[in-house]
Amino acid sequence: MESIISTVLTGVIIVLTFTYLYMKKAHSFFQRLGISGPKPAPFFGILPEYKKKGITELDLELINKYGNVVGIYHGHKPIVLVADPEMIKDICVTKFNKFKNRKVNLDLGPLLRKTVALSDNSQWTFLREHISEVFKPNYLEQITGKVLQSTEHLIQNIEQKLTAENDFNFQELCLAFSVDSLCNSLFGYNVNSYKDRDDKTVNMIKKGWMAGTAGIARPAVACAVCPAMSKIFSAFSYNAIPADVRKFLTNLVTKKMKKRHTEGGRTDLLSFIMTSSRRRSVIVDSQNNTTKSAANMSSDYRLSETEIVANCLFFFLAGYDTTASTVVFTLYCLAKHPSCQDKVVSEISNNLSSENMSYHEIDNLQYLDMVLNETLRLFPTYLRYGRAVGEDTIIKGIKFPKGTEIQFPIYAIHRNKDNFPNPEKFDPDRFSKENVSKRHPMSFIPFGAGPRDCFGQSYAKLAVKLAVVSLMQKYKFSLSSKQNDPPTLAKTFYLRPENGLWLTVDRRMCDL
Numbered sequence: 001m002e003s004i005i006s007t008v009l010t011g012v013i014i015v016l017t018f019t020y021l022y023m024k025k026a027h028s029f030f031q032r033l034g035i036s037g038p039k040p041a042p043f044f045g046i047l048p049e050y051k052k053k054g055i056t057e058l059d060l061e062l063i064n065k066y067g068n069v070v071g072i073y074h075g076h077k078p079i080v081l082v083a084d085p086e087m088i089k090d091i092c093v094t095k096f097n098k099f100k101n102r103k104v105n106l107d108l109g110p111l112l113r114k115t116v117a118l119s120d121n122s123q124w125t126f127l128r129e130h131i132s133e134v135f136k137p138n139y140l141e142q143i144t145g146k147v148l149q150s151t152e153h154l155i156q157n158i159e160q161k162l163t164a165e166n167d168f169n170f171q172e173l174c175l176a177f178s179v180d181s182l183c184n185s186l187f188g189y190n191v192n193s194y195k196d197r198d199d200k201t202v203n204m205i206k207k208g209w210m211a212g213t214a215g216i217a218r219p220a221v222a223c224a225v226c227p228a229m230s231k232i233f234s235a236f237s238y239n240a241i242p243a244d245v246r247k248f249l250t251n252l253v254t255k256k257m258k259k260r261h262t263e264g265g266r267t268d269l270l271s272f273i274m275t276s277s278r279r280r281s282v283i284v285d286s287q288n289n290t291t292k293s294a295a296n297m298s299s300d301y302r303l304s305e306t307e308i309v310a311n312c313l314f315f316f317l318a319g320y321d322t323t324a325s326t327v328v329f330t331l332y333c334l335a336k337h338p339s340c341q342d343k344v345v346s347e348i349s350n351n352l353s354s355e356n357m358s359y360h361e362i363d364n365l366q367y368l369d370m371v372l373n374e375t376l377r378l379f380p381t382y383l384r385y386g387r388a389v390g391e392d393t394i395i396k397g398i399k400f401p402k403g404t405e406i407q408f409p410i411y412a413i414h415r416n417k418d419n420f421p422n423p424e425k426f427d428p429d430r431f432s433k434e435n436v437s438k439r440h441p442m443s444f445i446p447f448g449a450g451p452r453d454c455f456g457q458s459y460a461k462l463a464v465k466l467a468v469v470s471l472m473q474k475y476k477f478s479l480s481s482k483q484n485d486p487p488t489l490a491k492t493f494y495l496r497p498e499n500g501l502w503l504t505v506d507r508r509m510c511d512l
């Protein structure tokens with residue numbers, strides 16, 4: 001008995017000693033590179049701080065205390081936060097080829113692996129080239145009417161609410177607008193999901209969104225604390241997107257593709273993606289591991305079906321919450337600053353000629369653009385983005401070893417007084433042409449930067465502007481007494497108000 005106990009004890013001591021030595025070595029990474037940062041908590045590094053403070057407060061604190069380059073640990077995984085605009089330019093633009101990919105520490109499954117955002121090197125180049133094209137103005141012009149249909153639903157839902165009260169939470173309404181607008185723009189599926197809460201397509205998309213965003217937090221933490229876990233997840237074929245969502249979306253997209261293939265004549269992003277992919281000469285379906293020459297294909301499209309399904313799903317992961325929260329924060333800023341709201345309203349009434357607003361008319365509203373940029377400066381709904389170091393590189397005397405992960409703390413960069421004096425103040429004039437030209441371009445990066453920036457930004461800006469214009473034409477907004485000011489921010493990866501956003505709505509005497 002005694003010998004069993006002593007063997008077990010010896011085993012435990014050996015395991016603990018190895019774990020301790022591993023942790024010590026992992027947590028000395030930044031010391032060896034001469035990069036400063038907070039002392040990591042054993043095993044978890046900085047992870048517990050996210051729960052306490054949220055990314056926003058934590059990033060502000062870190063950059064204020066340690067400067068524009070900070071070393072932090074997610075569990076045992078080192079991450080360099082870079083907030084220096086010149087270094088951001090080097091990493092994202094000038095030396096892009098050395099920092100082309102994102103660092104993926106957990107394989108999210110074969111479907112998400114085929115998205116532009118999570119693919120690497122030549123697969124990324126190919127996907128990006130074909131898919132990003134459909135977000136160019138000539139295509140967006142054709143889907144403007146579809147986004148407008150979703151703004152009509154938004155107004156119907158507000159009118160319904162106004163029969164009972166004029167004080168309500170806009171977060172839910174705008175989330176519904178965002179998913180409706182994406183469904184309509186992407187597949188021509190015109191839905192009012194705020195009213196029709198049982199809509200199966202929207203519910204499946206929301207389930208996929210939840211699984212692909214908040215749902216990956218725990219597995220990601222497990223891999224950060226114990227890197228060997230990523231192998232275990234792979235061995236068990238971990239898939240971030242539940243099987244029923246994958247099956248539903250695959251059926252939906254392939255059915256819609258067949259219809260477009262046989263009938264044609266659609267104006268939605270899916271049709272545009274199919275057209276754009278025709279130029280591809282070789283088709284690789286990595287799920288089936290097959291390669292075909294496009295010339296031998298009888299079908300009309302050239303991206304594999306799985307690639308198209310994956311990227312359609314990703315548009316919801318990337319655009320659903322971010323677009324909705326941007327509408328909500330813009331309304332909040334305008335409600336809080338009535339003189340800016342008046343300026344937006346007079347710009348609309350002076351410049352918009354017809355009921356049916358065109359892409360170009362909306363794009364020409366310069367003051368609205370300044371308001372949106374200033375909102376995104378204060379409330380960048382995507383809080384951090386990152387790059388992996390592809391080869392050892394020295395920037396401004398700091399060595400970035402190959403394989404290291406870099407993240408850019410957008411919220412802290414936008415609220416740094418060196419970039420934006422008096423940073424807490426809402427002042428759209430910061431985005432006048434003259435003022436923009438005086439600033440470093442990388443001090444404002446709500447959509448990332450360089451060849452791998454967000455190509456959905458043109459769609460997101462169009463959707464937000466159409467929603468804001470449609471609402472301003474009908475209603476006047478002020479802050480509700482139920483709304484705390486400034487709004488408490490949720491401690492999530494995407495920026496959103498914690499308890500929704502409450503606004504008071506009054507009908508304008510006559511529509512603009």
Ligand code: HEM
Pocket residue numbers: 116117118128314315316318319320322323326380381382384385386445446447448449450451452453454455456457459460
């Ligand atoms: C206000 C809304 C949005 C914000 C704030 C936002 C922000 C961002 C940011 C910061 C990145 C990382 C860029 C980089 O690494 O340099 C990104 C990437 C991306 N976003 Fe967005 N996004 C928004 C909406 C959308 C929408 C609506 C779509 C698609 C319909 C979209 C699709 C993408 C894609 C595909 C990528 C990856 C690009 C690549 O890896 O090449 N985003 N977004």
